[in-house]
Amino acid sequence: MKKFLIIAAVLTVAAVIAVPVWISGNTKSVDVTTAKRGEIAVYFESTGEARPSQLSQVLSRANGAVTEVMVSPGDKVQAGDALFTVYSEATGGESVPAAADAAGSSARDELVRKSVVSSAQTYGYELSAFNEVMKNGIGNIAAETDTAFAVSSTAVSKSETVKSDISGSVIAVNAVQGDMVTAAAPVVTIGDTDHMDVYFFVSETDRSKISLDAACELSVNGSDTVYTGKIAEISDVLTADAAGNKSCEVRIVTTDEMNCIAGATVDVSVLTDAKEDTLLIDGDSAITDGTVMIVDEDNLARKRTITTGLVNDDYYEVTSGLSEGDRVILNQDEEINEGERLNIN
Template structure:
């Protein structure tokens, strides 16, 4: 802006000065005088060119955890303050555990009772019953074996006429009865050993398992009275104090990981197919620095938001010095296309007249020539020239708004305004 004002003043001064001189000079002398326009230029060369879209965003954390207790109660002890750094596993606060300890004791007593009942029945009375049944079977077996032996001996005596038929028949009847008693006792023993004993064991074991589960649940409730950090980070918000009541539905605090930050923003369908994971992103967080940070796209949504029809994009940010904070505003420049070697000039170098784009090229005699150009990629700072310029051309980058085709220019690259004024005065 200062340069533009200076050029206007310099031109006006030159015209007035020439008019004053003309009072004592002929028309021929006036025709020899020319007015030069102060400009800045640069030589055309090949350089990389990036086209990008600019969007606004906020810095957020890759890991931000809401700390919600799993049990309700009164906060007995608070170990952290807002902004404190914590490690995963650190105890953040404790809830009064009086009731939880009583529940653990009751559950422990129930387990011990179930175990004692199992030991008494499976290892005690049931085993005794089985031993008694086995003794009965053994007794019937001996009785049966004795009668069977006696029957065999009596049948042998009967063959030689030393025993009667009635004696044989009576013994056979006794053997059959003993056999029935033996088989009945064996079946009873097998029944108790197989189904009754196993069913009793299963029932008693189920009682133990249930008691163990109740104890584990009570122990977990006791453990839950100590609320621990799930991630490394800082305490981002703190909603409790010692003596306050917390519940399993309320957020006690938030933990934010400050090492892994990101920016999340949205782009239209015209942009989404021009980028991919790994595409470069320049992020400026003015609260930290005006210099952009280089990042890359890490995540791209495959579907547009149903209400906005925009696609969400995320880019990761490194935070080695810890200056970045979640919630800070960020300006994001998302690169959509890149060319490595092309002719690029400052954006304001190109002027437009009735749809025609042109620049001013300065020749070796410091004469400015209006030159029509065609353009390609552009961003907030630079624009690509696809035709109309050649490598080595000298193009006007400042002062072109005051030029006409054929004007003489005074190239002031690297000089101050005072130096330029002195030089023009000497020339006049």
């Protein structure tokens, strides 16, 4: 009898030890996140292009031939630096009326002299350039001209060097030595590359997500350096691509000097909404049809219906259904049932 009691006692102790071990071995293990208060921000993501904040198209001032180009794309220039030279055939001066013939050769010669002097002054020549003409006699000009009084003015050639009006980098050169250009034709484009703006396109459906003065974060070619800026302009014109998708251009003014070249690819993040001191759960939380599973103080699974607000890649904002400190089950492969006992990893 005594031996039997000893055996029964041993079995009881073994059962007390074995049952929890068996239960533990069959209990599911889960990862959880703790609901906490914090800040959440939502961004609109896009890709844009860096462009100089100021562009200057330097124009030819006359019809003529380009005799020299002093710059190439990428060159740094200062305001006042010479860019190119154009040699032009220009017409100017005081007209010489045929009626002067009646006044005699001296009157005619005086009018021709005044025309030559006027042309020289108009086009920037030193009067000394005409000394040889003066020495040989003004009359010789008319004598050597087939139709001395058929012309109404005197032709004068001029070579003009055009200079940059801003400091920056040469973005484009549209002519080479020997090219013929017309007045007002753009020959060189200068950009203020020390100060960049960023341009990107936003679709017709996403246009309402952004607004003027919205804060932006910018990075060049995926670098870790983050620059800041704000939206300065949203185009009122939608343009369609080949597939018919409509979008409009947006300009960002940077508040930092971006270390990049014109045309560089820029990753754009535009702040669209943000909240502080709000209840958050991890972005990997298991949410199904507006419900989550939490683990209560007894390590039992409990279902909760929640309402979410702002969402980004990292967090969900929870506006109702949870309390700070609740342990929310993260996404996992195994199904969790209400009331099931769980182990927390």
